[in-house]
Amino acid sequence: MTLTFAEPNPNAIPIHVISADKADDALARLPDAARSWAKAHDFMGGLGEVLTVPADKNGIAAVLIGYGTQAKRARDRFHLAVAAKKLPAGVYHLASGLEGDALEEAALAWLLSAYRFDRYRKPGKDGARLIAPDGVDAARLQVIAEGEALTRDLINTPAADMGPKELEEAAQSLSSTHDARINVIKGDSLVSSNFPMIHAVGRASTRAPRLIDMRWGDSGPGLTLVGKGVCFDTGGLNIKPAASMGLMKKDMGGAATVLGLAHMIMGLGLKLRLRVLIPAVENSIDGNAYRPQDILTSRKGLTVEINNTDAEGRLVLADALTLSDEDDPDLVVSMATLTGAARVAVGPDLSPFYTDNDDHAAALAKAAARVADPVWRMPFHEPYEAMIEPSIADLDNAPKGGFAGSITAALFLRRFVENPYMHFDIYGWQPSDAPARPKGGVGMGARAVLEALPEMLGL
Incomplete structure (x- = not known):
């Protein structure tokens, strides 16, 4: 390849x-x-x-x-x-x-x-090769293609070979490539380090949960990328039916996407301070699994009533988003394969995103059109805030009724961020072959964000 x-x-x-x-x-x-x-x-x-x-x-x-x-x-x-x-x-x-x-x-x-995912088969031969056309930045496009390939490879790898440990190893490899700094908190150390919801979601698995924290760059505006790293999602005690569990190797697609985007940013040498946070867990079932009706206390101190253990992504992201806020970045971007409601709303090809900043939304929309990475703005609709407020805790992780599932998830996440924030509820999967996008894992939103960063952060 x-x-x-x-x-x-x-x-x-x-x-x-x-x-x-x-x-x-x-x-x-x-x-x-x-x-x-x-x-x-x-x-x-x-x-x-x-x-x-x-x-x-x-x-x-x-x-x-x-x-x-x-x-x-x-x-x-x-x-x-x-x-x-x-x-x-x-x-x-x-x-x-x-x-x-x-x-x-x-x-x-x-x-x-x-691009071909050839980890488990004999690599194919190179086909038609193109000389970089006059007028394009060949080095930039090659870095972008490498980042996209990284994202696809990570998503396409089966969960048996892509658990929290392997996701950490991918981040470590990327860190070494770009001379970044990385710190990992795992297992019971998550409790003593005050990441209780990451630990709660991942503690039932034989593969220890962890928080991956990578930093790069020492000058310029601060950008923090937060990616959902649920390496397999059984649904927990609210176990998924077989048809819904079949694609759950891709539930770490948010983490894969931010790692691909991080490669683009570092490979192009953008003048900013980058931080990448990935809560990496497997949502499994065992005697110590967290349960429906449990009340979890988050890193921020907000309590969360668990009404569905299959709404786990927002829990691990919440602790990571709280950490992201603690060094006051200029922009926080989270990416997650979070809700089926987003797929119902916009299908598998569009990347729905949320932001309160109209200038950022406009910059992203223009950038997405330029680089053929389509996005669609969704609303932080405040009248729905009441839907995520149960009677016995600060927040509800899975409001009843089924309405506005992507919006209520985004509103839930926004409760944990004070700095400028943008959230993507992506699918991360190409259902059938399309030009330059074979069936399988695919990056969504990353190239649009990369293109919009100069305007959003004043680079």
């Missing part, structure tokens, strides 16, 4: 990207042989069309890739990844047809098209 651009090569095969609504003009500018070949094959730039123009003596003289119409392209993204998968192995370069954000998206799509 090579998620890098090819070295410059004078023999690279030129690619001409042709929009359907401008096909006549684009084809008219091609060399005679290519234009005649396109006409002979009725090539008119339909989205996903790939036509190889033969050379005089074997090989390929050029490639024509259909880019469709704007209306067709709007129905998905990363369209050049489709062409990259169709072409034979070789070195190619984009000769015409794209510029600006579209060119950058195409280049990243090509890189991501090479």
Whole structure:
């Protein structure tokens, strides 16, 4: 798996990207042989069309890739990844047809098209390689692709091989790569260090719960990323049915996403102070598992009535978010595969996010559109605050009724943060193959946040 651009090569095969609504003009500018070949094959730039123009003596003289119409392209993204998968192995370069954000998206799509999760099978051979197009920051795109690959690999790894210990090892490896500092509190030390809800959720597992705390950078604004690291979620004593438990290896998708984003930030050398907090647990069943109707006291001192042990993600995040506040960062961003309600609201492809800061929301929306990482703002709807307030504790971890589940979870988390805060309720999984996104784990929201950071933090 090579998620890098090819070295410059004078023999690279030129690619001409042709929009359907401008096909006549684009084809008219091609060399005679290519234009005649396109006409002979009725090539008119339909989205996903790939036509190889033969050379005089074997090989390929050029490639024509259909880019469709704007209306067709709007129905998905990363369209050049489709062409990259169709072409034979070789070195190619984009000769015409794209510029600006579209060119950058195409280049990243090509890189991501090479991703394969091959931990448990023989690695495939490299396919078509692309030379970095003029006008794009090749080094930046390669770092972004690496971060996305890290996220996908972590989510795709089965829970037997990706428990709290292995998630810690992934963070340790990332820390070593970027010369970051890392501290881990685990097992019963969580109790003495005042992380009671992280301990309560993870104590029934044979694999010790832990809080992973990584820091990098010593100047600039402070950014803290908090990722839900529930490495497998049985639902606890409110055990999930088999159909709901099948994808629970991805319940650490928030942690995987913030680690991928952290790699991008550190790899690009952004001038900020980064902190990454991951409560890593397995929500298991044993005689010492926490129970429905238990009252837990959080690190912040707020008490929480447990009405469903399957609403565990917000509990471990709450203790980590309280810690995040203690050094007054300029922005806290949490990412979690938190609620099924978010999937009902926006489906698997959009990243719903919450913030009270309109400027941050606008910056994120613009950035998401630029980098083809779609997001959707959801409301911290304050009239629903009463829904998370039970009669015998400060907070309820699972309000009855089923209404507004993503919103009430976000409101719950906001109770533990005083500094500027943004929360993502992501899915972290691609249900079926799509351009540059094979079925399996996928990063959501990370590239949008990365693109928006300069405006949100004044970098």
